[in-house]
Amino acid sequence: MTHRAHVIVVSNEKGGTGKSTISMHLAIKLMQEGFRVAAVDMDGRQGTLTHYAQNRNRFCKENGLALPIPTLLTIEPTEDPAFFAAHRIQAAEKIKTLLPDFEAVIIDTPGNKNYLFEEAHKFADTLITPISDSLIDLNVISEIDFTHPDTHHAGRYAQYIWEVKKYLASLGKPMLNWIVVGNKISSLNSRNKKQVFGYLEKAAKNYGFRVAPAIRDRVIYKELFLQGLTVLDLSHQSLKCRLSVSHIAAKQEIKSLAEFICP
Secondary structure, X not given: OOOOOEEEEEOOOOOOOOHHHHHHHHHHHHHHOOOOEEEEEOOXXXXXXXXXXXXXXXXXXXXXXXXXXXXXXXXOOOOOHHHHHHHHHHHHHHHHHHOOOOOEEEEEOOOOOOHHHXXXXXXXXXXXXXXXXXXXXXXXXXXXXXXXXXXXXXOHHHHHHHHHHHHHHHOOOOOOEEEEEEOOEOOOOOHHHHHHHHHHHHHHHHHOOEEEOOOEOOHHHHXXXXXXXXXXXXXXXXXOOOOOHHHHHHHHHHHHHHHHOOO
């Protein structure tokens, strides 16, 4: 029987939602659980996930550490429309070569819809969409008429995922496991936040996704990027870190998201 990796696509048709941070943390969490994991940076021009992995490699070498590091594939887009089709096929073939050798492949997508963005979704078994507690972020999933709150329409990203689901169904693949997670969420219980997540819970029933426990906005995520570390590494005895209540809570948030992948 041919082994095939479970593919987790981290995506939103909007930049700045923390896709790369979630991708790296999920990769490390799964590796700590003993899974063989590859990470694919489909936003190779910006290369946030690639830089994250490079920082991690460098930090481990400089400090003699043996922290888990996912195998990385970086794919940069071409600017020439004449080569879109050929490059798209090449990107797909590179991803396919990973599937037999790993148990999980995590794909970090561009923050805008291009041909690589579209190709990534064709591989999805699980789709994780991070959004902030912003009505602007909510709008890509569900367009709300605030004069008539019960009236709503699928946002452009939700419409796109409906097309993805139909494509995957045509291939005989099981139902797409779509998860939306609040990311970089303020600790303040604002009216705006309650409104966003209230609408999100309603949209989940209409558009077929599950809402995962939120991940708070914590400075530690930004600080760890330069060293290529994750909050999951902080308990490593060689790092000699004193874990704060915030660090422990952050680790639990990542653990909860990883566990939420299994429906």
